[in-house]
Amino acid sequence: MNTISVSDARRVESVGKSVLLRGWVRTRRDSKGGFSFLEINDGSCQGNVQVVAPATLDNYESDIRKLVTGASVAIEGEIKASPAKGQATEIHATRVELLGSADPETYPLQKKGHTFEFLRTIAHLRPRTNTFGAVARVRHQICKSIHDFFHEQGFVYVHTPVITASDCEGAGALFHVTTLDLEKLPRTEGQVDYSRDFFGKPAYLTVSGQLQGEAYACALGRIYTFGPTFRAENSNTPRHLAEFWMIEPEMAFFDLQDNMALAEAFLKRIIGDVLAHCTEDMQFFAERIDKELMSRLNNVLEKPFLRLPYTEAVDILLKSGKTWEFPVAWGNDLQSEHERYLTEQHFKCPVILYDYPRTLKPFYMRCNDDGKTVRAMDVLVPGVGEIIGGSQREERLDILEGRMRDQGLDPELYSWYCDLRRYGTVPHSGFGLGLERTVLFCTGMANIRDVIPFPRTPGNAEF
């Protein structure tokens, strides 16, 4: 007897097959007509398959009538067209085996709505719900699209280190990695003696693979990284995690305009794939999570991304007649209220802002000839705001070193990075995309803690 998934069992083409199906009971409804209805889900799709279990089965009274939400079962039977509304097919069971029950007095997932806040406290069980199953499947599809897109465009997937010994990857608080005994730290002249630590110097979890990514781009041409990233910031918001996944493409011979074109094609590919391949899950999100999801995604999919220099954006904001909580002035960083106004109200389409004041941006971004701006870009989308940040990189050694000194960094500590300019330097560009923010955008979910399986945030590393 062939095993079958719920996804396949729901298809009309499966009618007539004798199958073995295994999964978890969502609900049971008994009929005095001499049978029970079981709704079975196995995570293969959004929907359940309805099983009709007749009272003539030996274990009908002993097991089947006691099946509860969450119980695991194996079912043998024949797939038939369903005579009632609500489903195309159903399985007429010839055998129902109870694999494991789930005591309804203690099993927290009962047949009722639960808040996401509560489900976060049972992160090991929440994937059994409709919403979290759908999030997991869409997250998978997004990851697959990312790999497909880059592979088709000739990119090489590069694994940059998770542990880094350079304490100079840029701003952002770092997690220390150490094997020193924190109760008895070795000290020399009052300072911790890191020469006795595992790596012989301080080490940290990575906040970005960009610098190492540049090394491989300056050899292989087009590369991307895709891995876990860590920020020890005490951020407690629906958009921040201490551990998240980031995609960072890096391309030799790409200028900023090439970079923007790639970012636009990349986002459109992800959204297009999700809509094409996750139709049932996306329909669920559109109906139950976010009524405006589809119009927002279609808007990003169909409209060309508008490209706007920072200086012109400041002019638009100044002339908008709006009063801002944070003042708009050339040289000030744009706040989320400004970014959202541009993409949601003024242009009503995705916007790529570029050429930011150099004082606002890190040393590695390429300086423009105007002496004031750098070739940075931020991609803003309606509903979410900034989703991608990137730049053309400074490829001129003398200017790069000058920028490091301006920002109080010692070029000696970055000597390997400077080597990329010292030997065979080329123009190159790249950007970073937060995976979880992309999942938020694609699903309409509101909290980033609900689009990663086991979220890590300040004060929370459960499970």
Next chain:
RNA sequence: UCCGCGGUAGCUCAGCGGUAGAGCAGCCGGCUGUUAACCGGCGGGUCCAAGGUUCGAAUCCUUGCCGCGGAGCCA
């Protein structure tokens, strides 16, 4: 980290100085090719913690812990 709101039954909440409540789900019974099924009944609580005010505190005050929303940082 700052500002605001909140922690009461398994879950979602009401009660805001005088003996602790509802809906949902759970259990029991009824009914039904059912489908967030429906109808009736039953059980269920250190009211987040520690101090304080009071004859009396879930309710008022203080502190702490935790959660949520907004801001900052950013992906």
